Amino acid sequence: MPLTKLFSARSRYIVVATSLSAIALLPFKANAAEPFDKGPASPSADNVDERRYGPIRQKLSDWNVMVAGGAMYAPKYEGSDEYEVVPIPMVSATIGRFTISPGGLSVDVLEANGFKVSLKGGYDLGGGRKEKDSTHxxxxxxxxxxxxxxxxxxxxxxxxxxSASVDKTIGGSDGLQGVLGANVSHNYNNFIFAAGASATFADENYMQSYFGVTALQSARSGLPQYDAGAGLKRFDVEASVTYMATENWL
Incomplete structure (x- = not known):
């Protein structure tokens, strides 16, 4: 398949097939009493010095940890018509305004009257591409x-x-991406129904890295040279159904 067709070069808009995933989740909260109530008989939990351990007990009670695993059926690389199954192990921990996950650290810096502002930093786990991934x-x-x-x-x-977000990649494509989206959710008994839609925009650096063909790349690949401009990269729709089996399992 010609790269111009694969990347929708004529329209300068990239259409990427959505991925499907099946994930089982195990969230749980640390119990502040557990580190002390289930220890050796001496010293007993009743004799814990609250002046020393009180703040630690309170912090442990604020932790919210989620462990999840599943699989995703998705394109081998962005824009590809070849698909593969990719395992998805996920672990995240939230304490107060901080959330730690494999992708990095997120901090809620402002939350008031329905508004929330967050900053994040980490590693672009879904970024990058290998030439060996496809003959294309x-x-x-x-x-x-x-x-x-x-x-x-x-x-x-x-x-x-x-929601509206902006992400800057440092290294790799050195690109900038912005996402505008909306989500709606509804609780019914133990079920949570949710749906959403979003549009992703990217700057010229990102688009040229992933979808353009430079003069050197054209000489090496035999593909026509192409300059990819900034604009709409992708439009996504999503839906999910969550069942709350217990307080800690969903």
């Missing part, structure tokens, strides 16, 4: 993944949440 990429070289810094602002209005 022969002669185009590799794109390294890089560090990621960004921020998000969101507003909740009842069951609806609107």
């Amino acid at each position: 990429l022969k002669g185009l070289g590799n794109i390294d993944a890089g560090a990621l810094v960004g921020g998000q602002i969101s507003y909740e209005m009842g069951p609806v949440e609107f």
Whole structure:
């Protein structure tokens, strides 16, 4: 398949097939009493010095940890018509305004009247591309993944949440991406129904790295040279159903 068709070069808009995933989740909260109530008989939990351990007990009670695993059926690389199954192990921990996950650290810096502003930094786990991933990429070289810094602002209005985010990749494509989206959720008994839609925009650096063909790449690959401009990269729709089996399992 010609790269111009694969990347929708004529329209300068990239259409990427959505991925499907099946994930089982195990969230749990640390119990502040557990580190002390289930220890050796001496010293007993009743004799714990609250002046020393009180703050620690309170902090442990604020932890919220989620462990999840599953699989995703998705394109081998962004824009590809070849698919593969990818395992998804996920672990995240939230304490107060801080959330730690494999992608990095997120901090809620402001939360008031339905508005929330967050800053994040970490590693672009989904970024990068290897030339060996497909014969279509022969002669185009590799794109390294890089560090990621960004921020998000969101507003909740009842069951609806609107959000806007910006992410800057440091290294690799050195690109900038922005996402505008909205989500709605509804609780019914033990079920949570949710749906959303979003549009992703990217600057020229990102688009040229992933979808353009430079003069050197053209000479190596035999593909026509193409300059990819900034604009709409992707439009996504999503839906989910969550069942709360117990307080800690969903």
